[in-house]
């Protein structure tokens with residue numbers, strides 16, 4: 001590097017400090033553990049503020065997301081290496097040690113560099129007094145690789161050992177196993193630890209997949225959804241079609257369940273569609289675009305005003321009317337032909353997108369959500385006309401939020417479960433009995449669940 005370029009790096013333009021990527025990652029992790037921030041919101045802002053771009057931004061992102069995803073496992077290994085309970089150490093030191101241990105156990109960073117940079121970070125950002133302790137603990141961590149550590153800490157309890165190996169809380173591992181079974185469980189857990197590519201949806205009637213793919217400079221067409229394009233990299237907001245609303249960011253699985261509702265066979269009138277839990281509007285945007293091509297219109301309901309505004313933005317120019325209100329009290333019974341109930345859920349099917357989420361959630365959160373899910377589905381069934389079709393969707397595979405909610409709704413007289421033939425024909429291994437269950441490790445999508453229910457009377 002020339003002297004001129006080196007000095008430019010030390011004194012960045014606009015007086016913005018070019019803070020090194022490890023420090024940015026540490027600050028982002030601190031914001032998550034200390035202030036309950038969301039990494040995917042806080043990190044991009046910190047990268048912009050510190051002028052980190054390109055490879056530096058990539059390194060900071062991998063460090064932040066990887067460390068947060070693996071927190072439980074890193075803390076267990078650090079506890080063993082330090083010989084004390086992790087809660088006996090101050091939290092900012094734990095965060096720095098996790099960042100260092102992640103580099104040692106999950107990345108190809110040479111151990112001496114991972115230890116030295118973390119000790120410097122501890123000196124500068126935590127306290128020089130604990131840098132000796134950090135050095136000693138990290139050297140112990142570096143003495144074994146991840147497989148050796150997980151073998152050493154294994155208890156013989158299969159679910160506990162898998163949870164440690166794949167960095168999931170044990171209760172989530174158990175919930176996944178109840179659906180996917182023991183053979184596929186490791187693959188299902190492992191898939192949550194891989195950052196997913198960004199999926200785009202080319203809104204039908206607005207832009208073709210081919211044109212969207214060209215705008216993304218080579219984005220591949222999605223495997224399953226007729227509207228999906230995989231972004232090859234970069235900021236989706238910079239794609240013109242996304243900025244102008246012709247396309248939007250949407251997981252391919254979310255596209256599939258929305259299209260499955262639109263493609264379900266229906267006799268009679270087919271012009272009044274309802275999206276009962278619409279915010280922030282990804283599925284409303286897609287359903288609105290399909291409805292536009294079929295002469296139908298969509299009513300979209302969202303209880304949170306700021307999310308209702310996002311729905312209105314996502315549906316701009318489409319035949320969609322947005323209502324801010326409670327879906328349990330909305331509308332006239334029997335007035336809709338197709339109804340989507342994309343219920344608020346634990347989100348355990350999208351853990352790969354939210355690095356810290358698995359450590360924040362608790363089993364009791366699900367118990368709190370199930371009554372609302374049942375009420376919203378009951379309301380969706382009330383609002384569907386005889387012969388109409390209701391799609392119950394969650395981005396969670398958990399039995400209590402999926403099968404059990406649907407089973408309770410099917411006790412209502414005049415309802416029957418129908419298979420999504422459209423989805424079954426298109427996506428292999430997507431059947432879960434008569435339901436649809438997508439998986440990151442099988443399909444590269446979020447773990448979306450879909451049940452189609454027809455109102456027979």
Ligand SMILES: C[S@@+](CC[C@H](N)C(=O)[O-])C[C@H]1O[C@@H](n2cnc3c(N)ncnc32)[C@H](O)[C@@H]1O
Pocket residue numbers: 254276277278279280281282283284301302303304307325326327328342343344345
């Ligand atoms: C899983 S999200 C929906 C995602 C959305 N369909 C999409 O594709 O962008 C569930 C939404 O339901 C909303 N919600 C929660 N309770 C509700 C209620 N009683 N009535 C209407 N919306 C509700 C939440 O605020 C949240 O925006």
